[in-house]
Amino acid sequence: MKTASYSSEKNNLFLDGFLKFALVLNALGVFVPLLFMINSSFRNGADIYTTPLALAQGFDLTNYRLVLTEGKFLQYLSNSILVTAFSTLIVLICGAGAGYALARYQFRFNTTLYLFFLAGLLIPAKLALVPLFIQLKNMGLLDSRLGLILVYAAGAMPAAVFIYTGFIRALPADLDNAARIDGASELQVFRKVMLPLIFPVTGIVGIYTAIPIWNDFLLPLVFIRDTSKMTIMQGISVFFGEYGANWGALFAGLTLAALPLIVLYIILSSQFIKGMTAGATKG
């Protein structure tokens, strides 16, 4: 008996050693490219050409200055923040409302509506690019941030409604009925009883909605022409076109574009992971 457990221990040692090696290798694979990018962002283009692998001499911010002033990155970043924030806000408010109604009120079209949103999950907005383009043009919303916000919000809505409905259905109905008996109006029930209860799932829906919008490239590529309205991911590609020969600036631009999410991720990694895999994992 003793020898058997010894051999399985040894077996585990080998297996766990191999698995840990894989994890360390993966960590290197993740960090080395990112650190290389950051390192090169502090070097000037000519140096990168002659010695691609050398370390930066201190924190030379010349590239960042160029990116922020001539590259219009502050404009791009603020556009991205604006578009992401407003579309996510719309999704959270409308999604929570619809989810609440579908979960709590019995009415004739309840199931139909639920199935409609479920089917909406299957429609990828990017395939309807041409109709959306013409539709936005007719509405005067082409080349406008509002147009982007509306399309993003609509695209993310079905998933939000779906997650909210499931979450609210699992909450005991006694809570809101008690408030109703106490004389609360429907809006008060929603605001005072529901909102605090759905707060945790709101974080998940928010991340699930916001990250893909922040990272998106295709919709602004098609809908936005005016550089002052471009998002950061679109701006990066414009910047690569204009400063293609200045690698130091390119790496600084990439670092700057990646930084906001990486910093947020370092602070909130568990929430990010939970939010972005929502729907793919239970709980």
Place this chain on the structure above:
Amino acid sequence: MTTYQRPWIFIFVTPALLLTIAFTLVPALTLLSYSLFSWQSFKRGEFVGIENFTRLMQFPFREDFLGAFQNNVLVFLTLFLVQTSLGLLLALAIYRLKRGKKFFQAIVFLPVILSLIIVAFMWKLFLDPLFGPISAIAVEFNLAWLNQPWLGQPGLALFTLIFIGLWRWVGFPAIVFLAGMNSINEEFIEAARIDGASEFQIFRKVIFPLLAPSFTIVAILTFIGAFEWFELPYVIGGVTGQPGGSTTTMALLFYRLAFGTVDSATVDVGLSSAIGVILFVFVGIGAALGSYYLRKREVQQ
């Protein structure tokens, strides 16, 4: 429920419903109609039935279209195979850790949060044959196999793109599998261990079968993702799928035919819409059939 709630139903549901109808349902249905008309740039011409679809199968579009489809199939199969095995490996590695689970989980998932655009441009610089660090490393350490035109050679470029996609996405299946492993009742594993099963047998006979639902999710999401592949080939190979059209995907072709050319004479909204409809139907039916078949397998086990 009482009637005084009726207006509230309306107030709560309408905004979400209207937005979804106006900016997803209507465009999706319009896409279907667009594919049945002939187009002069962005002006709709006459009704032509399924002519756009048949034109896709004729010269000069046939080659592009079938080539793109083939590329998408290749992307899906390779991604699925490699991503699933690596994802399982990383998930098992984190699952068996006694300390530092959260830490390694965060590292594995980090590239997933990055925009594909950033990832694509970053690797484009890394893989530059003249000034990129990869070729510098190859020269420095005399590694002939590493010193290749990774993005410049047809036949090689698509696999390099798949590698980049993998770098960014492998954390996703890893975390999905890990969540699946974490939801397995540990008593099953302990029982198998007491019965004298080896670690490999435990993985093969206990953990793997119980991961079937995670497996379904990963398979379907990879399928959808692979057939909508756009950003990576767009950034690296451009709208014409360089080198030599070898990185053209269906989504890239779909984009190129509508928006991707300065020359408005070659814009063909009808053809682009036909590809959109085909992709939509193919991905929809594929995902539905796949989940039906895989779910059935889950139940049997």
